[in-house]
Amino acid sequence: MSLHVQLEDKAKTWLAAKGKTLTVQLLKARGCCGGGPMELTAHLGEPDDLQRFKEIQVDGLRIFVPYHIEQFLKKDTLDLKLWGIGPFKSIIVANGVDLF
Numbered sequence: 001m002s003l004h005v006q007l008e009d010k011a012k013t014w015l016a017a018k019g020k021t022l023t024v025q026l027l028k029a030r031g032c033c034g035g036g037p038m039e040l041t042a043h044l045g046e047p048d049d050l051q052r053f054k055e056i057q058v059d060g061l062r063i064f065v066p067y068h069i070e071q072f073l074k075k076d077t078l079d080l081k082l083w084g085i086g087p088f089k090s091i092i093v094a095n096g097v098d099l100f
C-alpha cells in the first residue's frame with residue numbers, strides 16, 4: 001500500500017509559517033490495566049531518530065511518518081487538519097488507526 005498524505009489548505013498555510021516540518025508518530029495510550037488504544041499524534045519539527053521515519057514532501061512541506069505506518073491506518077490516506085483557535089492551533093491526524 002502506498003501512503004498518501006492530505007493536508008487541508010489551512011493546515012498547509014499554518015505549517016509553512018511554523019517551519020515547514022511536521023512529524024507524525026504512533027502513540028500507544030497507557031491505561032491502568034495494561035494496554036490502551038493506539039493513536040496518531042503530530043508535532044512540529046523533525047523526529048529525534050530520523051532512521052525510524054520516512055520523509056514525504058507535500059507542496060514544499062516536509063512530513064515525517066514512521067515506517068510501516070500503513071499497517072495501522074484504516075485507509076491508505078493520512079488526513080492532516082488544522083485544529084484549535086488563536087495561539088492554541090496545531091495539526092491533528094483526522095483519521096484513526098486499526099488496532100488489529
